[in-house]
Amino acid sequence: MFCDTCHWYTAGEKICPHCGAVQSPKKAKDMFNLPGDVSVLDDKLINTPVPVPKPAAPPPQGIKFCVRCGTGASIASRFCSRCGAPLK
DSSP states (O other): OBOTTTOOBOTTOSBOTTTOOBOOOOOGGGTTSOTTOOOTTOHHHHTSOOOOOOOOOOOOTTEEEOTTTOOEEETTOSBOTTTOOBOO
């Protein structure tokens, strides 16, 4: 929570440790916001559905990837052409 007067962090105390001002009680959803800020816990934001990303397409057959640098290589390759790491 922040002080109503000086905006110092009060940690929920009833009297501000910085300026001594008496604090008004705050709702749980507003305890980390400065006065006038929009709460991240507002009902509008809480009830908004989160878009689900589409799953990535599987890699094409016949290609493997280097575990060190991620470079693609043919299935027959034994070493990465970019970093030289052994391919499994």
